[in-house]
Amino acid sequence: MTTARSDEVARMLPRPLRAVVLVLLLVLVLGPVLYVIFASVSPDLSVAAGHFLPSRFEPANYVHIWSTVDLGEGLVNSLIVAGSVAVLCAFVSLLAAYVLVAFAFKGRLLILRGLLALQSVPGTLLLLPVFVLFSSIGSTLGVTVIGTRWALFLTYLTFGLPFSTWVMVTYLRGLPRELDEAARVDGASSWTVLTRIVLPLSWPGLIVSAIFAFLLGWNDVLFASVMTNPETRTAAVTLQVFGATQEGGALPLYGQLMAAALVCAAPVVALYLIFQRYLMSGLTSGGVK
Known part of the structure; x- marks a missing residue:
């Protein structure tokens, strides 16, 4: 049954399109989470400036x-x-x-x-x-x-x-x-x-x-x-x-x-x-x- 479902999915979405969809979903889901994680160890000025990656690590925030x-x-x-x-x-x-x-x-x-x-x-x-x-x-x-x-x-x-x-x-x-x-x-x-x-x-x-x-x-x-x-x-x-x-x-x-x-x-x-x-x-x- 699992093989049949996989074949059905493959017919609906070609492999390249499936890869694109999965990447977009991962970006949508993990993007905000990663931003919060990076911002939690960033200086306030770095977060206020809109930087995604911390300019320097501030673990003291925790x-x-x-x-x-x-x-x-x-x-x-x-x-x-x-x-x-x-x-x-x-x-x-x-x-x-x-x-x-x-x-x-x-x-x-x-x-x-x-x-x-x-x-x-x-x-x-x-x-x-x-x-x-x-x-x-x-x-x-x-x-x-x-x-x-x-x-x-x-x-x-x-x-x-x-x-x-x-x-x-x-x-x-x-x-x-x-x-x-x-x-x-x-x-x-x-x-x-x-x-x-x-x-x-x-x-x-x-x-x-x-x-x-x-x-x-x-x-x-x-x-x-x-x-x-x-x-x-x-x-x-x-x-x-x-x-x-x-x-x-x-x-x-x-x-x-x-x-x-x-x-x-x-x-x-x-x-x-x-x-x-x-x-x-x-x-x-x-x-x-």
Whole structure:
């Protein structure tokens, strides 16, 4: 099948044209990345002058950002919030998806349609309602919600669970039904089937759900800028504030800004590199004899 697909691609695009297309794609993708990398080790004057390659290397930019930008606290806040949301989203979505796939009950189809409908609601429309809701809860209970990590955690969990649940529903539907039926014949309960059979085979789907939820919390600026204070700012907000303070300056700290951007992107890149093998399907192949 792979050979047939290669032959089909070869008929559509001749070899020289394919080489040109691949080179253009690499330039479009790697060009901005290389520019940020080179700018992060360049003097500010070199970046301001528009030089692609650094006139001299300034690796000290990666040292100065920890005091200039106060990036450490932002990274810790982002890791705590995004990491906890990712873990909880993955396992709650697994439980919800298993119920929606394995059992037939009234309202099941409505719930599935609702999960899809929630994806069409722009998050910007919910910013004010969520803020007012958390403020009202804080005033009623006499506790502080706005400005805490809990506010971000609940917000991202609300937005991440519908998509994560739908991802897991789609994944669990692809698992062989014979595995569940064989376990039922052996007297296994629903909990045993979930923990002993479904969970070990669901790691690719769980990783996808967790990564989506993690990126939702890691990259968000809109809700994090409203729900946090200087002590609970995430890395994205810290980076945005640092970039805003450089506007209009005599010589913005371009090198440190690019270095801070790369440091903020590093955890996401590491996440993909570590879990990329789980993103590939096929763990269930051969599960049914």
